[in-house]
Amino acid sequence: xxxxxxxxxPKTGKILEQMGEQIRLARMRRKISVALAAERAGVSxxxxxxxxxxxxxxxx
Numbered sequence: 316x317x318x319x320x321x322x323x324x325p326k327t328g329k330i331l332e333q334m335g336e337q338i339r340l341a342r343m344r345r346k347i348s349v350a351l352a353a354e355r356a357g358v359s360x361x362x363x364x365x366x367x368x369x370x371x372x373x374x375x
Contacts, residue, residue, distance in 0.1 A: 332369030339367040
């Protein structure tokens with residue numbers, strides 16, 4: 316089964332990008348690695364990267 320593509324309105328995409336950037340900056344201020352953030356959140360490193368990039372396809 317292939318991945319489903321998520322279609323977002325431009326405004327929603329911009330909000331996700333801004334939120335991802337804020338999450339990345341907060342993680343970096345705390346000097347937390349992606350691996351540690353993923354472990355604490357109970358998700359994969361790829362999911363953390365996707366969230367920080369503002370991707371809506373991070374579930375899975």
